[in-house]
Amino acid sequence: MSLNNSSNIFLDSVPSNTNRFQVNVINENHESSAAANDNTDPPHYEETSFGDEAQKRLRISFRPGNQECYDNFLQSGETAKTDASFHAYDSHTNTHYLQTFGHNTMDAVPKIEYYRNTGSISGPKVNRPSLLEIHEQLAKNVAVTPSSADRVANGDGIPGDEQAENKEDDQAGVVKFGWVKGVLVRCMLNIWGVMLFIRLSWIVGEAGIGLGVIIIGLSVVVTTLTGISMSAICTNGVVRGGGAYYLISRSLGPEFGGSIGLIFAFANAVAVAMYVVGFAETVVDLLKESDSMMVDPTNDIRIIGSITVVILLGISVAGMEWEAKAQVILLVILLIAIANFFIGTVIPSNNEKKSRGFFNYQASIFAENFGPRFTKGEGFFSVFAIFFPAATGILAGANISGDLEDPQDAIPRGTMLAIFITTVAYLGVAICVGACVVRDATGNMNDTIISGMNCNGSAACGLGYDFSRCRHEPCQYGLMNNFQVMSMVSGFGPLITAGIFSATLSSALASLVSAPKVFQALCKDNIYKALQFFAKGYGKNNEPLRGYILTFLIAMAFILIAELNTIAPIISNFFLASYALINFSCFHASYAKSPGWRPAYGIYNMWVSLFGAVLCCAVMFVINWWAAVITYVIEFFLYVYVTYKKPDVNWGSSTQALSYVSALDNALELTTVEDHVKNFRPQCIVLTGGPMTRPALLDITHAFTKNSGLCICCEVFVGPRKLCVKEMNGGMAKKQAWLIKNKIKAFYAAVAADCFRDGVRSLLQASGLGRMKPNTLVIGYKKNWRKAPLTEIENYVGIIHDAFDFEIGVVIVRISQGFDISQVLQVQEELERLEQERLALEATIKDNECEEESGGIRGLFKKAGKLNITKTTPKKDGSINTIQSMHVGEFNQKLVEASTQFKKKQEKGTIDVWWLFDDGGLTLLIPYILTLRKKWKDCKLRIYVGGKINRIEEEKIAKCSLLNKFRNKICSIHTLGDINNWKVFEEMIEPYRLHESCKDLTTAEKLKRETPWKITDAELEAVKEKSYRQVRLNELLQEHSRAANLIVLSLPVARKGSISDLLYMAWLEILTKNLPPVLLVRGNHKNVLTFYS
Secondary structure: OOOOHHHHOOOOOOOOOOOOOOOOOOOOHHHHHHHHHOOOOOOOOOOOOOHHHHHHHHOOOOOOOOOOHHHHHOOOOOOOOOOOOOOOOOOOOHHHHHHOOOOOOOOOOHHHHHOOOOOOOOOOOOOOOOHHHHHHHOOOOOOOHHHHHHHOOOOHHHHHHHHHHHHHHHHHOOOEEHHHHHHHHHHHHOOOOOHHHOOOOHHHHHHHHHHHHHHHHHHHHHHHHHHHHHHHHHHOOOOOOOOOHHHHHEEEEEHHHHHHHHHHHHHHHHHHHHHHHHHHHHHHHHHHHOOOOOHHHHHHHHHHHHHHHHHHHHHHHHOHHHHHHHHHHHHHHHHHHOOOOOOOOOOOOOOOHHOEEOOOOOOHHHHHHHHOOOOOOOHHHHHHHHHHHHHOOOOOOOHHHHHHHHHHHHHHHHHHHHHHHHHHHHHHHHHHHOOOOOOEEOOOOOOOOOOOOOOOOOHHHHHOEEEHHOOOOOEOOOOOOOOOOOHHHOOOOHHHHHHHHHHHHHHHHHHHHHHHHHHHHHHHHOOOOHHHHHHHHHHOOOOHHHHHHHHHHHHHHHHHHOOHHHHHHHHHHHHHHHHHHHHHHHHHHHHHOOOOHHHHHHOOOHHHHHHHHHHHHHHHHHHHHHHHHHHHHHHHHHHHHHHHOOOOOOOOHHHHHHHHHHHHHHHHHHOOOOOOOHHOOEEEEEEOOOOOOOHHHHHHHHHHOOOOOOOOEEEEOOOOHHHHHHHHHHHHHHHHHHHHHHOOEEEEEEEEOOOOHHHHHHHHHHHOOOEEOOOOOOOEEOOOOOOHHHHHHHHHHHHHHHHHOOOOOOEEOOOOOOOOOHHHHHHHHHHHHHHHHHHHHHHHHHHHHHHHHHHHHHHHHHHHHHHHHHHHHOOHHHHHHHHOOOOHHHHHHHHHHHHOOOOOOOOOEEEEOOOOOOOOOHHHHHHHHOOOOHHOOEEEEEEEEEEOHHHHHHHHHHHHHHHOOOOOOOOOOEEOOOOEEEHHHHHHHHHHHHHHHHHHHHHHHHHHHHHHOOHHHHHEEEEEEEHHHHHHHHHHHHHHOOOOOOEEEEEEOOOOOOOOOOHHHHHHHHHOOOOOOEEEEOOOHHHHHHOOO
């Protein structure tokens, strides 16, 4: 169908949504056309037509003013059809496709549902049409009803949609917060702590206004850099619950996230106790003033603290909505208290306040207090260490990220604005208090200046008061001595006390909510399996009630028994460690150069983030060096633990991205360096098929490639390409996962080919990367070669020829029982399936018995109908009964045992190396590497070499000299002389001989043409000496190496065109017959050993 783009078909020149595909609608209504002509349209260009038939054109018209209805129609998902627009075999008839491209297509337009994770709470995950569905020819015999087609095209009808819809219904009553109530309010309350009211004045007195501003500025630099890094991470994707743990774990991986998440949750739990004790101490001070003590100060703190924690727990458990309302009330109180202080600075001071050092704003006081005056034992860093915890709390909003409507927008906006507002407040209070109050005051209204006294430059003296005796004896008032300066300065003192209550309770409440939320997210990820119990949530908001109880118990314990002054520096360092890792996460994600790192928050720099991480680590030591050491030790221990446990998660962390970048850089760097013989290592292609089907072949190869060389398990799928590719793609991940699970350091690769040899040839040429390319082919010995079809033998020997053509060494491994255990695996899988069915049936019967006991016979039938028990009963299939009656041991116990022989530690014995031909040294290198492994370390090397009968000793000395230069630990060296039982070999090859010499010429020629694969008399005579050698070697092997743990033997090479495939297989058969495990090795005749340094 064609689309007309003329100007009169548009009703709006400006699209309503620039993010959607624009749909050109053909309108044949004259009134609407006239109305459209009144609009000024930009120039239009002719579009390519999708079809030439006029009757297939899409014609949708609407009257002026009805465009909104039309848009709603487009978005409703209903189907708009034209006559004869669909065929019976169309698989998709979705309106969205039709209106976008003008014709029916299975190719889907971009939709957000395709990019969601499975189980996403924001909507169902929809699978787009696969490439196979689009690429393959459409089956014309498949009739799809419009309704079902629409459901598939719209992403409906997929498994799990009903559950997803139910999940969306469940989310209807969930309370979500915006950026103000969810982040800004919480961060401001958490940053404005007790320090603002009772310690900031002392800090200004010690450091002065100048250094005080620097201390505040330095603290804000740390929090601002962390806030910027956190904002970048938050805007790089959807943020779920878990706060700092979620951000760090999804960026750096479970190792960092799991370690910091646990200590961060613990720090928040202990912080509850710290803030509550601060509140309780203030209350106890008030009780002292009114002489209303209950027991004694210590126990009163415990009593008040315990009651307070219980009340806060009740608010938290009541739900996030109640907790948010409480936070807003506390913020209002706090703001009133701060405003009360600033108002008090401009209210004229009375004599009582002047005697305590408050004189309103005075330039002389500002000048006097501008510089530092540290008391004994204090300095810049010690004062900084005391103030810095007041600047923390920026993660309060992020910690409830799961309860925010839009965390990506709320966290950056709310956090950065909170940092700005609180910084202004801190600076304003510090400067105002420094300009109004002197450092020392006696509080005695009679300490006024007598006429004629020398003021010595004192600001108080110039204002009429003499506080000079404070230089010789301690005073109770002034910035340096009175922690209640803000109460004195304020317009109404009790409001400052209310502000202290608000600051402590809000911080305690925020920590009481944060700790369970973070802990729940950590437990949900199942990084620490023992903590899975705390992952469960309750109610619409998925509240972590179990986490609340745990946090309550921890807080109560520290209120009752802990020494909080000791634990406080450790808690501060725990928070700083979180800040450091957030900064490092931002740096690491940027440094890894992952295409997935695309934060919408652009105001960040990777090096600034790194500076922020280093600054956080430095501040940790400034605050308390031993607390910093303890923090690092705990974090390192948890990191090692999580790394050892290897949780089964994959979050696409920047650690993975950097590993890829590092591997790529190293691989490229390797290509710039020429290979050197000292760095040679076997890099093997192992023709295992599926790695689990030939474990013994893989185990022996892995023994000499583990941690030293490349190992690629290869499989060739032979057959129709479509089926082979589907089977191959379906099993890739599963087979690589099997290697990882069994701790085999190898890769899995597969190809689909028309024949086995072509597939192996492709693998030999294309496998590997740069310098990490295979140089050795490892295959199992074809034990059934006498019964196998001729094509299989040709392929098998042809693979060896191909490897030599590509200058790749060959290792053929032979064990007595063979390698393939695929039939055993099939039996085991079937038995496991039947066992699962049996257990399911037993569980169903047990459930129904319980139902019968509780609900009578009616309940039993109801349950039976629901569960459909008849479908779970064992089938009467004869093959299954046969397998079920079969025991694995009866199937082939010896084969199973043989498949694990190289997994076990080898008994004390020998590895006999028959180094008969010089192949560059691979025959000697492989057994040497084996002796370095733990499983083979008790096996000694014995070397057997050939020599002339009349020069045995000379040959032995020469070989000993050569081997000693190679520095291999060799037990003994044996030199063999003339290397005949010819009868056994003749019996073996008899069925494959042509015997043309016993027939007339015509018959012989005819037989040669009909059976070219048979061994001719001429060929046998030509290689008679070689054949004799194989027979004689087997005799010597039987004589010398029958008891060896392993035999490594030089592989004879069959010259192409001269040695037939069957004759070559006969050589290998007679050579390795009735022996222990044998490795037939032939290198590529390039040096792999050297005696040069």
